[in-house]
Amino acid sequence: MSSGSGAQGCVEADFATDIEPIAAGLRALHDHGDLRTARACFDAAFVRAEAAGDVNAMAEAALGFAGVWVHEHRVGASAAVLEQRLVQVLGLVDPDGSFAVRLRARLAAERDYRDGSSDAVLAALEEARGHGDPVAHAEALSLAHHCVLGPEQRVLRREIAVELLGVSSRTHRRGDLLMGLLWRTSDLLLDGDRHAERRLAELRGMLADTPHLAVGYVVDAIDVMREIRAGRFAEAEAAAKRAFEHGERAGDADATGWYGAHLVAIRWYQGRLQELRPMLEQLVHWPTLSVVDNAYFAVHAVAAAEAGDLRTAAGALARLRGPALKELPRSGSWLVTMHGIVEAARLLGDADLAAEAYELLRPHAERPAMVSLGIACFGSVHHALGVAAHTSGRRDLAVQHLTRAIAHNRALGHWPAAEESRRALERLGPAQPDRAVCVRQRQHWRLEWGERSVVVENSVGMLHLAVLLANAATEIPAVELAMGVTGLAQAAGARSSPQAVLDHEAMRRYRSRVAELREEIESTSDDRRAAVAQRESDALLAELAGSVGIGGRSRRFVDNAERARVAVGKAIRRAIARIEEADADLGRHLRETVHTGRQCSYRPV
Numbered sequence: 001m002s003s004g005s006g007a008q009g010c011v012e013a014d015f016a017t018d019i020e021p022i023a024a025g026l027r028a029l030h031d032h033g034d035l036r037t038a039r040a041c042f043d044a045a046f047v048r049a050e051a052a053g054d055v056n057a058m059a060e061a062a063l064g065f066a067g068v069w070v071h072e073h074r075v076g077a078s079a080a081v082l083e084q085r086l087v088q089v090l091g092l093v094d095p096d097g098s099f100a101v102r103l104r105a106r107l108a109a110e111r112d113y114r115d116g117s118s119d120a121v122l123a124a125l126e127e128a129r130g131h132g133d134p135v136a137h138a139e140a141l142s143l144a145h146h147c148v149l150g151p152e153q154r155v156l157r158r159e160i161a162v163e164l165l166g167v168s169s170r171t172h173r174r175g176d177l178l179m180g181l182l183w184r185t186s187d188l189l190l191d192g193d194r195h196a197e198r199r200l201a202e203l204r205g206m207l208a209d210t211p212h213l214a215v216g217y218v219v220d221a222i223d224v225m226r227e228i229r230a231g232r233f234a235e236a237e238a239a240a241k242r243a244f245e246h247g248e249r250a251g252d253a254d255a256t257g258w259y260g261a262h263l264v265a266i267r268w269y270q271g272r273l274q275e276l277r278p279m280l281e282q283l284v285h286w287p288t289l290s291v292v293d294n295a296y297f298a299v300h301a302v303a304a305a306e307a308g309d310l311r312t313a314a315g316a317l318a319r320l321r322g323p324a325l326k327e328l329p330r331s332g333s334w335l336v337t338m339h340g341i342v343e344a345a346r347l348l349g350d351a352d353l354a355a356e357a358y359e360l361l362r363p364h365a366e367r368p369a370m371v372s373l374g375i376a377c378f379g380s381v382h383h384a385l386g387v388a389a390h391t392s393g394r395r396d397l398a399v400q401h402l403t404r405a406i407a408h409n410r411a412l413g414h415w416p417a418a419e420e421s422r423r424a425l426e427r428l429g430p431a432q433p434d435r436a437v438c439v440r441q442r443q444h445w446r447l448e449w450g451e452r453s454v455v456v457e458n459s460v461g462m463l464h465l466a467v468l469l470a471n472a473a474t475e476i477p478a479v480e481l482a483m484g485v486t487g488l489a490q491a492a493g494a495r496s497s498p499q500a501v502l503d504h505e506a507m508r509r510y511r512s513r514v515a516e517l518r519e520e521i522e523s524t525s526d527d528r529r530a531a532v533a534q535r536e537s538d539a540l541l542a543e544l545a546g547s548v549g550i551g552g553r554s555r556r557f558v559d560n561a562e563r564a565r566v567a568v569g570k571a572i573r574r575a576i577a578r579i580e581e582a583d584a585d586l587g588r589h590l591r592e593t594v595h596t597g598r599q600c601s602y603r604p605v
Helices: 004-012 019-031 037-054 054-064 078-090 098-115 121-133 133-146 151-170 174-193 195-209 215-230 233-250 255-270 273-283 297-305 312-322 333-349 351-364 381-391 395-412 415-427 458-470 478-483 486-490 503-523 528-548 555-583 583-591
Strands: 367-371 374-379 437-441 444-449 452-457 599-600
Touching: 004 374, 019 037, 019 054, 019 174, 037 054, 037 098, 037 233, 054 078, 078 098, 078 121, 098 121, 098 133, 098 381, 121 133, 133 151, 133 174, 133 415, 151 351, 174 195, 174 351, 174 367, 195 215, 215 255, 215 374, 215 415, 255 273, 255 297, 273 297, 297 312, 297 333, 312 333, 312 503, 333 351, 333 374, 333 381, 351 381, 367 381, 367 486, 374 381, 374 395, 374 415, 381 415, 395 415, 437 458, 444 458, 444 486, 444 583, 452 555, 452 583, 458 478, 458 555, 458 599, 478 555, 478 599, 503 555, 555 583, 555 599
Parallel strands: none
Antiparallel strands: 367 374, 437 444, 444 452
């Protein structure tokens, strides 16, 4: 498994004992953070120790070969070799000794990380706490922290990082102190804490005199994120290239994946994400990506949807969603993955997926959506919630979340994200008025809806509409509307008793209006006005005909509910048609919100 210049140095050195390559590996790993050289030294040391039958040296070499991070060995063959060595040595060492505690913690961390869990490594941490060896304790703390990067475990992460900082003073290993401070800094960044910059400055100061390749690489990657937040895209892109080269020198398995994340964030906020489609098509299947990292599937879906390749976008989302979106591992990239899913759902118009994502993201509204240890940031989770709410048809919620996202992104110093949230809020358009109002003006009615206003002539349908609009969200029987305004007042007291379809006063007013219309038809020379009057006259006569029984007596509700339903529905639809001629938007609003039948209502959204 040896490779690279570090391997060559360890293999060719004329070590006097089997301990010397281990010592070189420990210096490379803990003092200098040179993961590549350390892996090569420990690989060579394990082979020599195994040949010599030195169990303790084999244990130290196997643990060193694993590295400082969890899941450093991403390629199948290397990962299999690591696990085989750990299991082999665990069966040889004293089960109650320090090596056994350290080996069990490492195996638990590797397996938990692959499964998106943390139960086994937290149990191993409890064992290490009780054992008394500070090295075993510190290693278990760092491994456990790496397995609890999901958003639900923020409090536990902080406790572990603080504990590691305390324990590191007893291990006499520089790497433990640096890892404790790095985890602490990362926790603050992931929480959007205003004091994260202080810890970052402290960490940078510790690295100034004596570099540590592994930790220094993470700091460089975080600095790229900060350049992107500031909107300095050219500087960010140059810094991303330098960070990638730093990661390659350190031998960090995340170098390619993090470089891609930096480019994605830059192009996302530049509005040029489609340019990365060839790269994304490779990265979604890149062998060194973390086994629990699904963010590239989501970004690939967004880029495809923006390019109009809806089939590819839908396929990427389907792979992510699986049987249920809630089953996605809650890894360090989960919030960013959900951010991408929401944006893709918007582009595809998938309201169901957006609603599902909204419910999953809602507990994390006040968090920034960040990648891994804080190396890329896609702004406030409120932004994704706002987009999800709008896509699933909840405009008022969308306004609330996007308004908060703008403020939150400004607090984070993420100016491109604040601008993106502002544009998303603008896409919602002006708020639609809640309800229309209808006011009588002699023989006309004035309807007002927000800033819109229209005047229409009186009619039976307008009488009905006026009652419905004045009683928004109230179910009113059609037979009560047919009684007229006076009848409605009576019906409010006793709806169950038989009532006249039109009371005597209403019938008198209707007949008087018919006479007025007949006079207007005969006297006007305006054909259009005559036609309008004739339609209203016909409607009134039909209403009267349906309301009068034998001998001119008014019919009763209990005998005529169906006739009232038909007559009221027709009258209201004719009135809305006339309103729509004068104002199409207001007419459309009434068509969508006025419901007729045996029960009638006006239900504005």
